Amino acid sequence: MTQFFDLTLNGISAGMIYAAVALGLVLIWRATRIVNFAQGSMAMFTTYMAVALLDRKVGYWLAFVCALLIGLVMGALVEVVLIKPLQGKPELNPVIVTLGLLILLEGVIGSIFGVQNRGFPAAFSQSGLTVGSTQISFSHFDVFILVAVLVLMLAILVLFRGTNVGLRMRAAAFAPESARLAGVRVNRVLVLGWALAALAGSLAGLLVAPTAAFSPNYMDLILVYAFTAAVVGGLDSPLGGLIGGLLTGLALSYVGGYLGSSLEPLGAAAILIVVLMIRPEGIFSRTAARRV
């Protein structure tokens, strides 16, 4: 029972990470109908930028904020340089280009920092909290992960629902042509969407680096788990991404805990296949079936 409890807590904390990456995938999918397979490696890139700053004795929080800003700029750059020219091309082209970006970034970081595992500091203590007299497997840092991702989600929600920019973003995602006719600068909105997505990814990268085997490919598995989470949530809905992230995090935590961690990826594959066979539009999506 204790193991189940601990696995549940671990699953929640991992699920919040998947949710943050999934949020990035969802933002990009809504805006451009592209799954950004470089989402994970872009986050890896910004986290290594934080490492570079930390190595130069910059304080943790400054490095944290700088990495997030680098992510923001990077997302915008990727949209302008790589994604915009692909508009209107077959849907496999952006898949291949983002995969190219995935290994390009891993290669670049590997050549600068080496491919060996290294440490990344956590903002708060990683030893479990004590509730009553027992120590549970949920640390101060896990609380921070939970809060940080929820704050990010809320901020995105407020942006989408409560501001003019958010309205434009939703309009551009929903009906690009009509939005353009109504005066929305769709291209700029797409750039903003990519920038925010990369910001969300960077946050996840910074949060997961202390607990993962931190090396240039540490986001590979997290990306596919986040993809699973996003598909479970419907790829179209940010809230679905959060719930999908939690469900995926819990399921994979149980798979890892009871069956062995090397089965986690196949567990994710099983979730993905089952969800896509039963409800291709995701469990939480309100939209109708995908267009053919």
Add this chain to the structure above:
Amino acid sequence: MNRRIRLPNQPLVRHLILAVLAGLGFWLLTSNLGSFRDFEIGEIATYAIVVAGLSVLTGVNGQISLGHGAFMAIGAYTFAYLQMHSSMPLVVELIAAVAAAAVLGLIVGIPATRLKGPYLAGMTLILALGIPQLADKYNSVFGGDQGLTTLPPNPPGSVDPQRWLSWIEILGALIVMVLLANLLRSRFGRSMRAVRDNEIAASLAGIHVPRTKVLAFVVSAGCAGLAGAFLGLSTGIVNTGEFALTLSIYLLAGMVLGGAGTLVGAWWGGVVLVFLPQWSSSLSKDFSLGSSASANLAVVIYGLVLIVVMMLAPGGIQGGIRWLGQRLASRGGRGTSRPTPVATGAGSSQEPDTGALATSNTERTSP
């Protein structure tokens, strides 16, 4: 004027003639080169097999797979396992490797029929990461980090063992090319293209769309299984490190650079996959890069190749050659306006077949 030698029109005869010619060329080439060059040519043939399979799946049928490294791993492990635990002839072990990979292809292909583009890419990406981990999980069977060892085949007479192995790989590659070339010219090949171009239209025309897609996956996975077994043979060892995610992405890069959807392009892809690491290591020596930079230069180049080719020339090398050929043909043949089929090498179909990745404008689906 027309002194051009015409190949017979029947696809099977024509592809067999081309394959025999290519085989003769390879035989001359390997007989005159040293042992290490023979090894490289065998590797090129091996990669050409898997890239050709991927090319049929992605370029001709429009289904992307980021998991072909996993199919190769299944083939390689099956082959090595049989070599260690049985004494069957080599051909049987190779066929078993193909069959094992094809079965996994069937398992992946069935859900794949309901997935489109990015969804399929994501699912196969998970497989590329997940399947190799099974070998770690069941390390008593699969040897864990050390992996399994393979035995090189015994050459007859005084043939150099390396040369003999290369010949086997080349022969395998040519057989695969002939089979694939015939497949592409058959009813099934036309069905695959029709499904790629428009699924609804294809099903209205009476094509069983799911069956076509699953079959494409099975064929493609089978090719990867054979290539995996060959790779295990030529390296002498099969372990998980060889089948990392990067392998699957490199295969994709080889396919894209060679020219998706063409079998000749698969050979270009094989050449790139074998020589790019060498070029990059000599490049990093020239620029005297540090150890981690030189170890990662090839990765960087693969990434750049994928991006640049996809952005600027989605037809790849073979697409470029065709374009050149057509330009030359249209210039030279102004007097005799005869539709010249562009001659391509060992058994390719003649349609410009880069549909899935082409530059044509297709309507973006809006939510």
